[in-house]
Structures are given as C-alpha cells and as structure tokens.
Amino acid sequence: MSRLLLALALAASAAVAEAAAPPPVTRHVLPNGLTVVVREDVTLGVMAAALHVRAGSLFETADTAGITNFLQRVMLRGTQRYTALGLTEAIDDLGGSLDAAGDVEYGDVHGTALARNWEPMLRLVAEVALRPTLPAEEIERERRLILSAIQTRGDTPFQRAFDSVLNDLYGPHPYSWPSVGRRESVERTSREMLREHYTSIYRADRMVLAVSGNVPAARVMRVAERLFRDLPAPPAAARVSPAGATPRGGRRLVERPVQQAQVLVGYLGPALLEPDYAAARVLGTVLGGGMSGRLFRELREQRGLAYSVGMLGSFRTGRSFLVSYLGTAPPNAEAAEAGMLAEIERMRGEPVTEGELARAKAYLLGNLAMDRRTSTRHAWYMAFFEVIGAGWDFPERYARAVEAVTPADIARVAQRYLTRPTVIVLQPPRSAPR
Amino acid sequence: MSLLARIGLALVLMLVWGGCGLARSGARAPAPVAGPARYLLPNGVPVIIEEHRASDVVALQLWVQAGARDETASELGLAHYLEHMLFKGTPTRPVGFVEREVEGVGGRINAGTSWDYTFYHTVLPARQAEAGIAMLVDVGVNASLEASLLEAEKQVVLEEMRLNEDNPRRFLVRELFSSAFEGHPYGRPVIGTSEVITGLTRETLVSFYQRHYMPEMFALVVVGAVQPEEILRVARATLGALPRGGTKRLPTTPPPPPRRARLERSRPTAQAHLGLAWQAPRLDHADTPALDLLMSILGRSKASRLVASLRERQGLVSAITSGLSALEGAGLVTIAAQLEPQNLERAEAEVLAEIRRVRDGGVTTAELKRAITAAEVEHEFSMETAEGRARAYGQAETIWRLEEELLYLDRVRSVNAAQVQAVARRYLNLERYVRVALLPQRP
Numbered sequence: 001m002s003r004l005l006l007a008l009a010l011a012a013s014a015a016v017a018e019a020a021a022p023p024p025v026t027r028h029v030l031p032n033g034l035t036v037v038v039r040e041d042v043t044l045g046v047m048a049a050a051l052h053v054r055a056g057s058l059f060e061t062a063d064t065a066g067i068t069n070f071l072q073r074v075m076l077r078g079t080q081r082y083t084a085l086g087l088t089e090a091i092d093d094l095g096g097s098l099d100a101a102g103d104v105e106y107g108d109v110h111g112t113a114l115a116r117n118w119e120p121m122l123r124l125v126a127e128v129a130l131r132p133t134l135p136a137e138e139i140e141r142e143r144r145l146i147l148s149a150i151q152t153r154g155d156t157p158f159q160r161a162f163d164s165v166l167n168d169l170y171g172p173h174p175y176s177w178p179s180v181g182r183r184e185s186v187e188r189t190s191r192e193m194l195r196e197h198y199t200s201i202y203r204a205d206r207m208v209l210a211v212s213g214n215v216p217a218a219r220v221m222r223v224a225e226r227l228f229r230d231l232p233a234p235p236a237a238a239r240v241s242p243a244g245a246t247p248r249g250g251r252r253l254v255e256r257p258v259q260q261a262q263v264l265v266g267y268l269g270p271a272l273l274e275p276d277y278a279a280a281r282v283l284g285t286v287l288g289g290g291m292s293g294r295l296f297r298e299l300r301e302q303r304g305l306a307y308s309v310g311m312l313g314s315f316r317t318g319r320s321f322l323v324s325y326l327g328t329a330p331p332n333a334e335a336a337e338a339g340m341l342a343e344i345e346r347m348r349g350e351p352v353t354e355g356e357l358a359r360a361k362a363y364l365l366g367n368l369a370m371d372r373r374t375s376t377r378h379a380w381y382m383a384f385f386e387v388i389g390a391g392w393d394f395p396e397r398y399a400r401a402v403e404a405v406t407p408a409d410i411a412r413v414a415q416r417y418l419t420r421p422t423v424i425v426l427q428p429p430r431s432a433p434r
Numbered sequence: 435m436s437l438l439a440r441i442g443l444a445l446v447l448m449l450v451w452g453g454c455g456l457a458r459s460g461a462r463a464p465a466p467v468a469g470p471a472r473y474l475l476p477n478g479v480p481v482i483i484e485e486h487r488a489s490d491v492v493a494l495q496l497w498v499q500a501g502a503r504d505e506t507a508s509e510l511g512l513a514h515y516l517e518h519m520l521f522k523g524t525p526t527r528p529v530g531f532v533e534r535e536v537e538g539v540g541g542r543i544n545a546g547t548s549w550d551y552t553f554y555h556t557v558l559p560a561r562q563a564e565a566g567i568a569m570l571v572d573v574g575v576n577a578s579l580e581a582s583l584l585e586a587e588k589q590v591v592l593e594e595m596r597l598n599e600d601n602p603r604r605f606l607v608r609e610l611f612s613s614a615f616e617g618h619p620y621g622r623p624v625i626g627t628s629e630v631i632t633g634l635t636r637e638t639l640v641s642f643y644q645r646h647y648m649p650e651m652f653a654l655v656v657v658g659a660v661q662p663e664e665i666l667r668v669a670r671a672t673l674g675a676l677p678r679g680g681t682k683r684l685p686t687t688p689p690p691p692p693r694r695a696r697l698e699r700s701r702p703t704a705q706a707h708l709g710l711a712w713q714a715p716r717l718d719h720a721d722t723p724a725l726d727l728l729m730s731i732l733g734r735s736k737a738s739r740l741v742a743s744l745r746e747r748q749g750l751v752s753a754i755t756s757g758l759s760a761l762e763g764a765g766l767v768t769i770a771a772q773l774e775p776q777n778l779e780r781a782e783a784e785v786l787a788e789i790r791r792v793r794d795g796g797v798t799t800a801e802l803k804r805a806i807t808a809a810e811v812e813h814e815f816s817m818e819t820a821e822g823r824a825r826a827y828g829q830a831e832t833i834w835r836l837e838e839e840l841l842y843l844d845r846v847r848s849v850n851a852a853q854v855q856a857v858a859r860r861y862l863n864l865e866r867y868v869r870v871a872l873l874p875q876r877p
C-alpha cells in the first residue's frame with residue numbers, strides 16, 4: 001500500500017516537471033552474452049519485464065509446429081523451487097502476473113508487478129526460465145489445453161479465415177502455421193522433444209531481458225547478472241534460415257455455418273529490415289488504416305458492406321504480410337471481394353495524394369506512439385526488437401523511415417508487392433439451411 | 435480480466451474493475467497527485483479535468499446519460515445507432531472530420547454504448563485539446579443525421595449484429611443477460627433488433643436524439659498533458675454556452691425477481707460453453723466491494739478456486755472465469771466456461787460445489803489478501819494511461835459518483851472475510867440461477 005502512495009507522490013512530482021525528457025533506456029550485455037535493456041520511468045507505480053528467447057514458429061517445421069509455445073506453457077507448470085500452484089500463488093502474493101507463450105519470432109516469459117516488487121518478480125522470471133522441471137503430468141494437462149485452444153481458433157470465424165490466408169500465403173514457409181501449432185504436431189510432441197528444444201534455445205546469446213517501469217536501472221543490471229549467471233553461453237549455433245516465401249496467389253473457399261462471411265485478401269510484403277518496409281506499412285495504412293482508410297471509406301461508408309474492415313500488417317524478419325479483411329452478409333461476399341480487389345488494384349494504378357499520404361503517416365505513427373505507453377508494451381517492444389536483431393531502438397528508426405516515405409515510394413511498393421493476391425472466403429455451405 | 439471485458443465493440447458493459455478510481459487515501463497520503471478536479475459549468479454540465487503528464491497526449495471523453503435502457507419498445511437499438519450516426523458530421527463539420535481532425539493528426543476516436551450510457555472517446559496530441567473539445571461538443575449537439583447516410587449505415591449495423599452472432603462468448607453473455615433480466619431493459623440487446631433497425635426513419639432517430647442529447651445529460655472528461663485552467667475556459671465557451679433542455683432522465687426500472695432458468699442453444703462450434711448467472715446488487719450498493727473480491731477469489735486469477743479446481747485439478751474445462759457486471763440499476767454475477775460437451779453436467783455441479791464451499795466455509799485470510807492486492811494492481815495498471823483514467827472518472831460521473839469512485843479502492847481494502855462469505859450466501863443461491871449451455875451442432 002505504501003508503495004502505491006509513493007507511486008502517486010512520484011506521479012505528482014513528475015507532473016510538475018513539465019515536458020520532461022523521455023525516460024532513459026540502458027542497454028548492457030552481460031559477460032555470458034545475455035542482453036539486458038532497462039527503461040526507468042519514475043512516474044509509474046508498476047513495472048513489467050519481458051524475457052524473450054529467439055525461437056518460435058520461424059524455427060519450427062510442420063512436425064514440430066507449436067513446440068516453442070508448448071515448452072513455454074509447460075515451463076510455468078513447475079520449477080525446481082515451485083509446483084504449478086505454488087508458482088501462481090507466489091505471483092499473486094506479489095500482486096503480479098506471470099505468463100509465457102511462443103510466438104512467431106520468439107518465445108517469452110513476461111510478468112508485471114507493483115514497482116516495489118520488481119526484484120522478487122525478476123527472481124520468478126529467472127526461476128521459470130532457468131529451472132523448469134517439465135513434469136510429465138503437467139505436460140499432458142497443457143497438451144489438452146493447447147488442443148482445446150486450437151479448436152477454439154477453428155470455432156472463431158475470423159481467426160479461422162486468418163489462419164487459412166496465412167497458410168496459403170506462406171505455403172511451405174514456417175510462417176504458414178500458427179504459433180500455437182497444429183493438432184498433429186502438438187499431439188506427438190514428447191517430453192524428450194520439449195527438453196531438447198529447451199536446451200537448444202535457452203542460451204544467453206539468443207535471449208534478451210527487458211524491464212520497464214519504476215525500477216532502478218543500475219540495480220536491475222546487477223540483479224539480472226546474478227540471477228542469470230548460470231545461463232549457458234555455448235558457441236553460437238548455425239542460424240536456421242528457412243527458404244524464402246514466394247507469392248503464389250490463389251483463391252479458396254472455406255465452408256462454415258456462419259452468419260457472416262469473412263473475405264480476406266493477403267499479399268507478401270518486404271521483411272522488417274528491408275528498405276521498402278516502412279513504405280509498405282504506409283501503403284497498408286492508406287488502404288486499411290482506421291476510419292479514413294480507403295477500404296473503410298469505400299466498402300463501409302459508401303457501400304455499407306461491412307462493420308469490421310481494415311488491413312493488418314506484421315513485424316517479421318522474413319517476408320511480412322499485408323492482409324485486408326472484411327466481414328459481410330453471405331449474399332454480399334462476392335461484391336465485397338470484388339470491391340476489395342478493385343480498391344487494391346486502384347492503389348497500383350493511381351498515385352496517392354500528398355494529403356492522403358500525410359494522413360496515413362500520422363495514423364501509423366499515432367498507432368505506434370499510442371501502443372508504447374504502458375510498461376508492459378515498452379518491455380515487449382524493447383525485448384522483441386532486440387531479440388530479432390533489429391535493436392531495441394528500432395521503433396525510432398522506423399518512425400523516421402515512415403516520415404520519409406514519398407508518393408513515389410508508395411507507387412513503387414504497390415507495383416512490387418500487391419501482386420498475386422491470396423484470397424480466402426469463409427462462408428456458409430451453399431446447401432445449408434439459413 | 436473478467437469475461438465481460440472481452441465483449442467490446444458496441445456492447446460496452448460496466449465492469450467494476452474495468453477501471454476503478456484513483457486511490458486518494460486521505461489519511462495515508464501526504465497530499466499525493468492532484469487527482470481529478472470536478473467543475474460545474476454555468477448551465478450545470480460537469481467537467482472533470484486531470485493534469486497527467488505520463489505522455490504528450492490528451493484523452494477527451496464526452497459521456498452521455500443515454501443508453502439502451504432509455505429506449506421504448508419501438509426504439510430498440512437507437513442509442514447505439516445514434517452513436518454510429520454521430521460520426522457522420524454536423525452542418526459545419528461534414529463527413530470526413532475524423533480523417534481531418536483526428537486520424538490526420540495521429541489521434542484516435544471511437545465510441546461505446548451500454549444500457550446506462552453512451553460515451554465518445556478520443557486520444558489526441560495534447561496540443562489538439564482545444565480543437566478536440568470543440569469537435570466533441572459540436573458532434574454531441576449538432577449532428578446532421580442526414581437521411582441518406584442514415585440509410586447506408588443500416589447495413590453496417592446489421593453486419594455488426596452478424597459479427598456478434600458468430601462469436602460464442604458474446605452470444606453466451608447476451609443469453610445470460612436476456613434470461614436473467616427477462617422483461618427488463620437490461621435483458622435487451624444493446625445493439626437492438628434487426629426489425630427496428632431496418633424500419634428506422636430519420637424522424638424517429640431525431641426524436642430520440644433531441645430528447646436525450648441535452649446538455650444536462652453530458653459530462654466532459656479531460657485527462658492529459660494540459661493546463662486545467664485553459665481546458666476549463668474552453669469548456670465554458672463551448673459546452674457551457676449551450677442552453678439547458680429542461681429534461682430529466684427517468685430513474686432505472688427495478689430488476690425483476692431473481693429466477694431459475696435453464697437454456698440450451700445449438701452452435702456451429704466444436705467446443706461447448708457453459709454460463710451461469712445470478713442477479714447482483716446495483717453498482718452503488720454497499721455489498722459491491724465484497725462481491726467484487728468474491729469474484730476474484732472464485733475465478734479471476736490462475737490460483738482462484740474455480741480455475742484451480744475445474745481447470746487444473748479435474749481437467750473439466752479449458753477455461754473458466756467469473757465476473758461482476760455492476761450496472762446503475764442492478765448487477766449480474768456471471769461464471770463462464772469453455773469445455774467439451776460431455777463435461778457440461780459435471781462442470782456445473784463442480785461450480786456449485788465451489789460456491790457451496792464459500793457459502794459454508796468462507797474464504798481464507800490469504801485468499802482475501804491476494805484478492806485485495808490483485809485489485810490494487812489492476813487499478814494501478816488501468817490508471818497507466820490517460821484514457822484509462824478518463825474512462826473511470828466519466829463512468830463514475832455518469833452512473834455513480836466521482837467521489838465514490840475515488841474511495842472505492844479503500845472500500846475494497848476494508849472488506850473482511852466474513853463479509854465475503856455473507857455476500858456469497860446472499861447472492862449466490864444454489865438453486866435460483868440462470869444456466870445457459872451452448873452445444874456444438876456439427877453441420
């Protein structure tokens with residue numbers, strides 16, 4: 001309680017110091033190779049930590065799909081010091097949260113706590129990361145939950161359609177399956193496979209710890225060094241580099257008994273560190289960003305074809321995706337698909353105006369800024385960009401690249417990337433009673 | 435997070451922990467942060483302002499005391515429809531203002547409708563605060579509601595209905611509310627019915643607008659990197675200059691007596707869903723803090739009783755959560771689970787067994803302490819952003835009282851174990867509850 005008040009008092013003093021400089025970020029590589037990034041923000045009463053390890057779908061195969069996620073989930077289910085229940089109680093006692101999952105480019109253990117509890121929270125993160133016991137019965141319990149989660153994805157129309165479009169878009173590339181894995185691969189993942197996977201990825205050189213919030217940076221560094229000292233730092237293994245994805249295009253119908261049809265059109269874009277990346281994201285925003293994106297204005301405002309409509313982009317070290325989506329009444333699906341493709345085609349033909357471009361940039365940068373305002377999101381951003389090799393300060397460089405995009409850049413990336421659409425239409429079976 | 439927090443979109447529901455107030459614990463605090471200040475403009479409209487400099491943005495929110503519960507039987511869905519139409523411009527602010535004034539400067543705007551209120555929320559760069567207030571006020575009272583745009587928006591709202599239909603969790607919650615509050619405004623879907631929406635005329639909507647969007651129904655909330663005096667000056671010149679309409683909102687209808695009901699619905703999904711609901715007291719009731727903590731102990735965290743028993747120990751469900759929706763006129767406790775269809779009966783029996791255990795044996799000191807800590811933490815995190823703070827204040831001002839909101843965390847801290855047991859006995863009847871099962875129906 002006293003810490004809560006302290007936090008409030010600090011917030012008050014920060015309010016006085018008007019236009020304060022952004023909170024300082026410290027980056028340090030420990031002797032064993034673990035990178036630690038700390039953002040010290042004294043205006044808050046809370047803190048968040050994210051430990052990212054370079055792993056995830058990108059490093060998996062059709063047979064091992066979901067293994068990083070499976071491993072991360074089971075790591076929360078028992079360590080040398082805690083049982084699964086003991087760990088959740090220890091977290092609750094700190095007023096914190098602790099979770100772990102596998103994603104496309106990384107696996108993570110992340111937690112939050114009241115700022116005063118930053119040290120015990122980091123201790124729990126280290127305990128989970130360094131000393132998981134992977135108990136056999138907990139593996140089975142988690143397997144059931146993951147299989148159920150896979151089923152739930154299939155039961156959610158948009159999710160189902162989105163998984164389908166990525167699958168068709170990426171083909172044999174590992175980005176084509178969801179990070180939660182496939183039913184077949186999750187069913188056959190053994191304890192031995194999980195242990196081997198753990199040993200191969202939990203190495204200091206492929207991990208990043210990011211901490212954000214009201215924490216003392218210098219002490220965090222010292223504590224992290226002590227907590228993670230035992231992390232192995234073997235010589236760097238050869239990096240996996242899956243074959244590059246190439247757009248093939250195509251159209252597929254997925255039949256489900258739904259009230260609303262889902263129409264998705266996907267394209268492969270440039271990788272995050274390629275020069276075209278910022279322009280491709282601005283292009284996606286011109287088309288599908290917010291209420292002023294072309295898809296919203298044309299397909300929703302003008303034609304009333306949808307409630308939800310827009311475009312999704314992605315941070316990927318391999319080829320990114322641009323996926324436009326829309327939900328509509330089944331009889332309108334055909335018109336919606338044609339309308340969406342026409343808007344995309346128009347991007348290739350007509351140049352954007354300066355005004356439209358300025359609006360899209362402001363929207364995209366506004367999104368980025370708004371998403372980076374909580375400790376949890378700051379910790380995620382720093383850990384993610386550091387672990388994929390772009391550097392924790394990538395968002396700043398990306399923002400500058402977005403600002404520099406010209407109409408000519410948009411025309412060039414539209415020509416280059418908006419080709420060979422991959423289309424998924426999820427709709428009720430024709431014969432089904434409606 | 436509780437189940438209801440995920441409803442989102444149009445069906446914004448009041449959640450006690452969706453954002454509760456700032457802890458201004460008088461005795462313990464050596465004058466902490468300034469906190470929100472509440473002013474009344476000359477025409478009686480409240481304005482709440484808080485200087486918050488965590489980032490260079492301002493959250494502006496216009497709260498309106500008009501929601502689905504204010505609709506007559508022939509107006510179902512109009513509060514929400516109006517919310518959509520307010521984005522279609524005013525005589526001096528044609529369609530496209532969102533692009534020009536909000537998204538074009540890096541801001542965001544959206545709105546939500548509940549049974550008790552409608553609110554319009556925007557986050558802008560702090561230097562845009564003055565323009566943003568003028569925009570919200572103009573949209574609030576001068577909406578054109580142009581007939582052709584009104585017609586076109588019908589398709590959009592019908593699509594929103596279809597989207598809700600396809601989402602099993604949203605469907606489950608709606609069924610629980612409609613059964614628990616049968617015949618009461620809280621039993622109606624906020625989004626309305628397709629019949630009313632399809633047949634909607636401009637006259638009907640204009641009439642609803644003119645009756646409910648009066649200055650005395652508004653509250654303005656401003657939180658961000660702003661000078662309060664400056665904001666107050668702008669508020670006076672815009673919102674404060676509007677003439678009062680002379681209307682008074684009708685009080686909430688008393689809820690129907692709690693009932694027992696058992697419903698089954700087929701859904702085209704692979705997994706089954708189970709929902710149980712009990713009527714709970716209204717938001718301003720003295721039992722709300724204890725009931726809120728009880729929900730936390732039962733099913734809000736990984737170590738909570740329902741999760742530990744049904745999900746972890748017995749493997750009966752893949753997810754289970756409990757929540758409290760505390761509305762202005764009544765409340766609803768909901769427990770929702772996702773599971774294999776063959777486990778439906780056992781899961782229901784085990785939920786009841788856990789409730790019986792609380793009713794008979796109460797909760798432990800450790801559980802209570804954890805639940806209180808969780809409440810403090812959730813509060814801290816919800817107050818990290820300007821819009822999180824603005825939302826808590828606006829909601830309290832509209833359907834509660836700001837000072838109650840600011841004291842809420844202290845109330846939660848003072849709850850004892852006996853009170854938690856007492857509310858379990860008072861509200862969680864082992865027989866009189868609504869049960870909805872969604873059963874997979876394979877095509």
